[in-house]
Amino acid sequence: MPANSDRIELRVLTEPQQGSNYRMLLDIAKATEELGYGAFFRSDHYLKMGGVSGEPGVTDAWITLAGLARDTNTVRLGTLLTSNTFRHIGPLAVSVAQVDEMSGGRVELGLGAGWYDDEHTAFGIPQPSVKDRFDDLEDSLEALDKWWYRNERGTTFDYTGHNLQLRESPTLTRPVQEQLPLIVGGHGKKRTPSFAARFATEFNVPFSPAADTARINGYVDSACAEVDRDPGTLLRSAAQVICCGTSDEELARRADAIGRDLDELRENGLAGTPEEVVAKARSYADEAGVSRLYLQFLDMTDLDHLALVADKVLPEL
Incomplete structure (x- = not known):
């Protein structure tokens, strides 16, 4: 796996499908920027998960990011991960490039195969088989590469993939950034690491212990070797639930607010005092080569939580 730098970048990850509106997300994004x-990243989901009401509602990921592109100034913006089943890849390519231009080149795209069956049923979104979903994702990644980077502006091209066909497709509006960061992630042994090695600038392992993250990153190293890519050119990241407090009472309150057991969070997430969170974050760097952590702040009304982590944890990493 790539050598880890001395610093670990911390990013904010939100789950707006659990209940949010644009004002709430703007407040968090501005706090992310100021702190x-x-x-600032968000999931791309339309249906709540677990025992929450979903109030005040759900929001669309790329409409949200378009608004934030204009309502923030410096913070980077992205998805972890956009579901490839939600949008045809051509219109998505246009949307992402346009939001990148709106933001002045601050957008990153995480793209995944999609997985949440109930969500697809609830919103009338077709859900192909697992094989077809991964075939479709490979098609989308290849097509994005051709639209944005492999053909001269103003030309057209043809493409035939597993399920996607393009005929005389015009080179689309391109991102402002010379290479818009593309994130691929997951737990798979073969296809996901292969997609990352071929197309991504970052590979993310979500919600896994450091030892498992290291093992999965080993699959990515092997995939890089197969395509003669230096694995050190592929940034490694992880996502973890954050629950930080300076006292037992504060920790218990934050765990209760998100409906999680504190002992379970200590075992499986980044939970504890600032010192404990720092130590566990460093374990991901030391054991798994991770240089970026997405902190999943599940209570989107608790901006003091963001401030505490920024004050006590961020400077130590």
Whole structure:
């Protein structure tokens, strides 16, 4: 796996499908920017998960990011991960490039195969088989590469993939950034690491212990070798639930607010005092080569939580 730098970048990850509106997300994004985090990211889901009401509603990921592109100034913005089943890849390519232009080149795209069956049923979104979903994702990644980077502006091209066909497709509106960061992630042994090695600038392992993250990154190293890519050119990241407090009472309150057991969070997430969170974050760097952590702040009304982590954890990493 790539050598880890001395610093670990911390990013804010939100789950708006659990209940949010644009004003709430703007408040968090502005706090992310003001407090010095590396980026504001959001999931791309329409249906709540678990025992929450979903109030005040759900929001669309790329409409949200378009608004934030205009309502923030410096913070980077992205998805972890956009579901490839939600949007045809051509219109998505246009949307992402346009939001990048709106933001002045601050957008990153995380793209995944899609997985949440109930969500697809609830919103009338077709859900192909697992094989077809991964075939479709490979098609989308290849097509994005051709639209944005492999053909001269103003030309057209043809493409035939597993399920996607393009005929005389015009080179689309391109991102402002010379290479818009593209994130691929997951737990798979073969296809996901292969996609990352071929197309991505970052590979993310979500919600896994450091030892498992290291093992999965080993699959990515092997995939890089197969395509003669230096694995050190592929940034490694992880996502973890954050629950930080300076006292037992504060920790218990934050765990209760998100409906999680504190002992379970200590075992499986980044939970504890600032010192404990720092130590566990460093374990991801030391054991798994991770240089970026997405902190999943599940209570989107608790801006003091963001401030505490920015004050006590971020400077130590």
